Amino acid sequence: MTPVQPTAKAQPLDVKRIREDFPILREQVHGKPLVYLDSTASAQKPRQVIDTLAFVYEHAYANVHRGIHYLSETATQMYEDARRKVARFINARSPREIVYVRNTTEGINLVAYAWGLPNLKPGDEVLITEMEHHSNIVPWQLVCQMTGATLRWVPITPEGFLDMEALDRLLTERTRIFAFTAMSNVLGTINPVKELVARAHAVEALVLVDGAQSVPHLPVDVQDLDCDFLAFSGHKMCGPSGIGVLYGKRELLEAMPPFLGGGEMIRQVKLTGSTWNDLPHKFEAGTPAIAEAIALGAAVDYLSNLGMDNVAAHERALVRYAYERMQDVEGLRILGPGPEHRGGVIAFTLGDVHPHDIAAILDAEGIAIRAGHHCAQPVHDRYGIPASARASFYVYNTEEEVDVLVTALHKVVETFAF
Ligand code: 7TS
Numbered sequence: 001m002t003p004v005q006p007t008a009k010a011q012p013l014d015v016k017r018i019r020e021d022f023p024i025l026r027e028q029v030h031g032k033p034l035v036y037l038d039s040t041a042s043a044q045k046p047r048q049v050i051d052t053l054a055f056v057y058e059h060a061y062a063n064v065h066r067g068i069h070y071l072s073e074t075a076t077q078m079y080e081d082a083r084r085k086v087a088r089f090i091n092a093r094s095p096r097e098i099v100y101v102r103n104t105t106e107g108i109n110l111v112a113y114a115w116g117l118p119n120l121k122p123g124d125e126v127l128i129t130e131m132e133h134h135s136n137i138v139p140w141q142l143v144c145q146m147t148g149a150t151l152r153w154v155p156i157t158p159e160g161f162l163d164m165e166a167l168d169r170l171l172t173e174r175t176r177i178f179a180f181t182a183m184s185n186v187l188g189t190i191n192p193v194k195e196l197v198a199r200a201h202a203v204e205a206l207v208l209v210d211g212a213q214s215v216p217h218l219p220v221d222v223q224d225l226d227c228d229f230l231a232f233s234g235h236k237m238c239g240p241s242g243i244g245v246l247y248g249k250r251e252l253l254e255a256m257p258p259f260l261g262g263g264e265m266i267r268q269v270k271l272t273g274s275t276w277n278d279l280p281h282k283f284e285a286g287t288p289a290i291a292e293a294i295a296l297g298a299a300v301d302y303l304s305n306l307g308m309d310n311v312a313a314h315e316r317a318l319v320r321y322a323y324e325r326m327q328d329v330e331g332l333r334i335l336g337p338g339p340e341h342r343g344g345v346i347a348f349t350l351g352d353v354h355p356h357d358i359a360a361i362l363d364a365e366g367i368a369i370r371a372g373h374h375c376a377q378p379v380h381d382r383y384g385i386p387a388s389a390r391a392s393f394y395v396y397n398t399e400e401e402v403d404v405l406v407t408a409l410h411k412v413v414e415t416f417a418f
Pocket of ligand 1: 104105106181213
């Protein structure tokens with residue numbers, strides 16, 4: 001595997017200033033300063049995003065695409081401006097390719113149902129990987145059951161990479177779609193998305209990229225990657241919960257039937273049948289998350305101002321530091337590849353200590369990590385463990401916080417005296 005290449009142009013983030021933008025980071029937890037190391041589950045929100053939500057509700061709130069009145073037109077304008085910002089952020093050809101959904105999970109389900117149900121049949125194969133989040137496994141299991149298609153998966157090597165030799169055997173002319181994560185939420189592995197897309201296209205399979213962990217942390221350019229679909233969540237990229245995005249190539253989205261039916265997604269409704277609205281509204285039935293979509297635009301502005309190359313470089317440096325410091329903790333085993341191949345996620349086990357006990361001891365120190373299977377049971381099965389503890393990093397985390405984590409991990413070792 002080629003290490004993830006650092007970009008020469010990256011500038012250091014001014015983390016002290018960034019932290020001032022995140023009011024929650026001033027909280028005390030159990031009398032200790034909060035050390036938030038759970039951004040892979042959900043990221044904290046900067047003042048700019050919180051203020052945008054408040055601004056919309058105080059000054060610009062009404063339903064969108066419906067009213068002829070001032071407020072509705074203002075809200076619609078802001079809602080569509082945010083869509084244009086998202087399109088630019090991932091370099092989509094057009095905002096019409098940006099469908100607002102609730103989260104990554106809904107985006108993947110949209111493709112599984114609206115593309116999968118009409119297109120899959122017995123003999124067809126859907127290819128996923130062993131390192132997927134449940135949201136990129138279960139929808140495909142359901143749709144394969146309904147259509148008679150077969151679900152296959154690319155195994156993971158002992159080091160935590162996709163097994164590229166197995167991929168060669170698994171990608172065949174029977175493969176209709178290859179759905180994989182750009183970055184594992186457990187192993188931290190950054191997958192070679194562009195290469196995987198090219199290999200899938202060589203057998204004429206479509207590609208859905210689960211961007212839940214890549215769009216918030218790495219520069220993503222859908223035209224360069226040439227992926228057919230990309231799903232991601234606002235709440236993991238400093239935006240609000242309840243808003244996410246499905247990017248899809250226009251011709252594919254045009255050809256797909258709607259996923260949900262209702263208001264807004266129609267052109268005309270007769271009791272005998274209906275016709276559909278233009279993209280992207282065909283996929284946006286019902287009143288959407290209006291203020292949340294607008295605030296996602298503010299999150300995109302925030303990250304764009306920091307610069308995604310700089311965000312990625314900051315996390316790379318932090319994960320390298322954490323990876324090295326954590327080697328000193330007795331009995332600690334890190335899942336997945338070395339720091340040069342991973343994003344800002346470190347999942348680990350510590351002797352026989354249950355990950356929930358690790359998380360509870362750390363919580364008492366004000367440190368928020370996640371413990372469990374992180375909605376990725378097959379990854380844990382692969383390594384023969386039921387669960388792990390996981391620290392994850394974002395733009396507001398510092399080396400000092402890693403030091404607090406490592407000191408607390410030594411405390412866990414002392415408490416359990418192994
Ligand atoms: N895909 C990946 C790779 C993820 O990490 C997650 C969420 C999802 C999909 C689903 O995102 P949602 O916004 O639709 O829920 N991952 C995690 C996690 O690691 N801990 O909590 C949520």
